[in-house]
Amino acid sequence: MSFRHLRAVTRKEIFHILRDRMTLVLVLFTPTILLFIMAYAITVDIRQVPIAILDYERSAISRSLIQQITAGDDLELFSQVDSFDEIEHLLIQGEIKAALIIDPNFSSDLFSLRGLPIQIIIDGTEPQSGAYAVDHIALRAEELINIQLTRQIQALGLDLDSIQPIDLRIRTWFNPSLKPRVDLVPGLISMVLGLPALSVALTLSHEREHGTLEQLLATPISRVDLLFGKMIPYIFFGLLNVILIPLVAIAWFRIPFNGNFLLYFALSTIFLFAILGLGTIVGVFMRTQAAALALSFLVIFFPGFFLTGIFFPIASMPEIARLEALALPGTHYAIITRGVFLPGVGLDILWPYGVMLLGLGMAFIAIAALFFRKKLA
Amino acid sequence: MNSISPIILTQGLSRDFKSNRAVDRLDISIQPGELFGIVGPDGAGKTTTLRLLAGLLDISDGSAQVVGFNLKKNPESVKPKVGYMAQEFSLYAELSVLENLTFFAELYDLDKNQMRERRDSLLEFAGLTEFKQRRADKLSGGMQKKLSLACTLIHNPPLLLLDEPTTGVDPISRREFWNILTDLHLHGTTILISTPYMDEADRCTRVGLMYQGRLVECAPPHEIRANLKGELVEITPSDWKQALQLLEDLPGIIAIQTYGESLHILVNSVDEQLPEIKNVLHKHDIKYQNVRQTSARMEEAFISLIRQIEA
Amino acid sequence: MLKRIWALVRKEFTHLRHDWWLPAFMLIGGAMELLLIGWATSRPITNLPLMVLDHDRSPGSRELVAALENTNTFRIDEHVSDMAAIESAIERGEINAAVIIPPDYFDMINTSSGTPTLVVILNGAESIPATEAMRTIEGVTREIGERIVLERLNLNQDQLAGFNPSLRVWFNATLSEALYTTPAELGLMLEFTILLFAALSFTRERELGTLEQLLVMPFTSLEIVLGKSIPVILVGFIDFILLLGITNLAFGVPVRGPVPLLLVLIFIYILVELGKGFVISIISRTQHQAFLLVLIVGMIDFMFTGYAAPVESMPEVLQVIANAVPAHHMLAILRGILLKGSYGKGDPEHHG
Secondary structure (H helix, E strand, O other): OOHHHHHHHHHHHHHHHHOOHHHHHHHHHHHHHHHHHHHHHHOOOOOOEEEEEEEOOOOHHHHHHHHHHHOOOOEEEEEEEOOHHHHHHHHHHOOOOEEEEEOOOHHHHHHOOOOOOEEEEEEOOOHHHHHHHHHHHHHHHHHHHHHHHHHHHHHHOOOHHHHOOOEEEEEEEOOOOOOHHHHHHHHHHHHHOOHHHHHHHHHHHHHHHHOHHHHHHOOOOOHHHHHHHHHHHHHHHHHHHHHHHHHHHHHOOOOOOOOOHHHHHHHHHHHHHHHHHHHHHHHHHOOOHHHHHHHHHHHHHHHHHHOOOOOOOHHHOOHHHHHHHHHOHHHHHHHHHHHHHOOOOOHHHHHHHHHHHHHHHHHHHHHHHHHOOOOOO | OOOOOOOEEEEEEEEEOOOOEEEEEEEEEEOOOOEEEEEOOOOOOHHHHHHHHOOOOOOOEEEEEEOOEEOOOOHHHHHHHEEEEOOOOOOOOOOEHHHHHHHHHHHOOOOHHHHHHHHHHHHHHHOOHHHOOOEHHHOOHHHHHHHHHHHHHOOOOOEEEEEOOOOOOOHHHHHHHHHHHHHHHHOOOEEEEEOOOHHHHHOOOEEEEEEOOEEEEEEOHHHHHHOOOOEEEEEEEOOHHHHHHHHHOOOOEEEEEEEOOEEEEEEOOHHHHHHHHHHHHHHOOOOEEEEEEEOOOHHHHHHHHHHHHHO | OHHHHHHHHHHHHHHHHHOOHHHHHHHHHHHHHHHHHHHHHOOOOOOEEEEEEEOOOOHHHHHHHHHHHHOOOEEEEEEEOOHHHHHHHHHOOOOOEEEEEOOOHHHHHHOOOOOOEEEEEEEOOOHHHHHHHHHHHHHHHHHHHHHHHHHHHOOOHHHHOOOOOEEEEEOOOOOOHHHHHHHHHHHHHHHHHHHHHHHHHHHHHHHHOHHHHHHHOOOOHHHHHHHHHHHHHHHHHHHHHHHHHHHHHHHOOOOOOOHHHHHHHHHHHHHHHHHHHHHHHHHOOOHHHHHHHHHHHHHHHHHHOOOOOOHHHOOHHHHHHHOOOHHHHHHHHHHHHHHHOOOOOOOHHHHO
């Protein structure tokens, strides 16, 4: 390795990017922009789920149930209908996500403890909204039931306490209200910080397409210097985002940051090293930029999104996918970012992941250098 | 002459691609200080040969020694001593003239003083001194080629491999380019240059003709020209189109080339064929002037050689 | 004019044949990707590591633990004997939840009015599995609780039946995750493929300098655009069929609605995305720029498809904007035609 050669290539790459204003802006800010967009999408709390209600009984009790259910912000009464067909229609049209049907014998069944005579129909194509609707309807209905139940039991002369089931005390660490965004946003950081890798994949094919590579190969530069020199500018750009993104996360989205920033910075550098190494491998194998783009989408971007355990827990993935996730730098980095933001854990817990990333980085660069030949064909 | 070891020595050098053999058992020996030209039609294997010698392609068969190194075993060792200029040498568009030069200077490990000195003299050489801050993509075609050459020369290599360096360059720049090459030649640099221009072939110490991957002729230019079978007659008829049609199929006529409004006719013997020619033209009432016998040029020699091979 | 367009299309296809591997790559790659991602993620959340601290060690507590294990949601690796182990495990992110059974659990259950306190600690650092864990644990304890109540009140099952509202799930009877995630993933893949392809088609020529040549030829701009559109539309269509085939065969996503209508709507969608891709390629000078723009545009669209969060819950402004986003309607169409069979009267059986 020649430091001089490395520096020459790095300098050239930096000039190349700096002098193309639009690309520079895009490369610098895309990670942050993407994070902003996606975090926004996720931080949406479900509310105002549209439902329809069909009340067959129309009694004072059923009406009070309806009132209770529609009182809050969480459910929005799209319309109260008179027939089952209307409900079917609305569900198909997608105007409502769930429907509540109050049976004609609602009151009597309720009073005689013969069950809860309501039906809920949910749109299975959007289970989130559906589940939400069910939860909230059930919650309100439960209150009504409890009142009734209590009266009945007292009427029967039984002890109220005897019907208390298990008392469940739930304590949630790090994220008391279990808001998805608090852990998803740090996870997204992991995904978004991998973007420079896509740009790195492009640089080698760019030289191939523009014909500057042949000349470069004829010089005595070593493979490692060439590949590494092309990576370094993007490490810098990545680091800029490493600083910028948490600021956005903390200031705008109010994600708590409890950890040590220096530690985060150091581990992020290692991550960049690893993910850019992966990008370099893609660049080594692809002849044209379009191909490099396509491959890096398939191997870096999409897996980084879906397979790194950000949205879907790795424990629930099949064995092979779990193994693959291990090989993705994003997986380990997501654990690091989550750890640094929420629990604010330190090096003592995070060091294995840092080591893993270092190992992956070195392996990737080794593979890239191995397969990159200073030959045209 | 033979006691000095050749700077390039190949034995049976071959290179195969998927569908064809681009370089076929090349045996060539080039002495230090030669100005060697490689000519040949498209697809003859010129570019592949240069790339092989520069260490940019794997050798399929045979062997080669370049600047004292075994090309198969040590391709990377060859590179510091060779200046290779690709046919489509692209400079780094966003970098300035100076930055491009400096980049290559760094890669060839020139020390600070060397670098400054070489840069300045090369810029001078190439007439680019006043443009040194300009972005490479804002240079004219000729200037770009000269800059490319400068980048190739920056480390003062003993061997230059140039692949059609003057293609697409205006005549004046081309002349300046050759001034540089001649100067280098005088100072002992070995130059291997492939060219489609016959007049450039004429300026070389030796010319190699490649055809379908093989080296079919390798000799100094005057020998090649002398070996040309046939004599050349130049004539300017009043209706060259018709004259061309009439004369094409005459016996003893090897080839006819048009030059503006004149015809260059390659005949077996001027004494025999010229009267014939005059007769035919006369018969069809075509007037002519400027009849004279000219010496064969590389172009004719080249074309007739190719024709012989194809036959 | 048609002849010229045809000539252009032929030229594009010749290019394509030369670089045939590029669309093949994108098609096959996209398909494999969908398979992989679908396979890995469209399954219920299972196998979550759960830690149990059982102070009681009675038949009752063992029954509770067994019930938790039977849910498939959890995987119980170890029973620990102190809180420190649990705290450390949660800090390290090694478990998603821990259950602490008090020493008097069994005794309390067996009295006529005892209420044992079960402490559950959730690892909120991963909210999605944590929420699932919470729901599962709540479900298990509710069942056990109901049984307890029945015994104590001396009632039988039927009398207390139906205190949970009867739930019917339409269109997705088994609540299979695949049915709702894969159409969204399909839409995303398709969009990115088309956008990339369209954006790169012009940008590539511009960057490499061949666009100039095209422009000096006697083609009108319209002809050039049409000529370039046709291969993209073709690739887009093939991609859609391919991906649809995969979601149908590999993931069991049905096609309940009218297929011709689906194809027509997809065609319109492809055209719209094509247009967007072309706009991007006009703004970009290099392929690098084009692709970064595609990323941004694509992700914005993705947000509006409702994959991550339902659009109805977004602020008013965003909901209005969502109407202008083709992908939003695309997903509604996909879900509608595939799952709901909409625009045709589905019979109740289809609705489970």
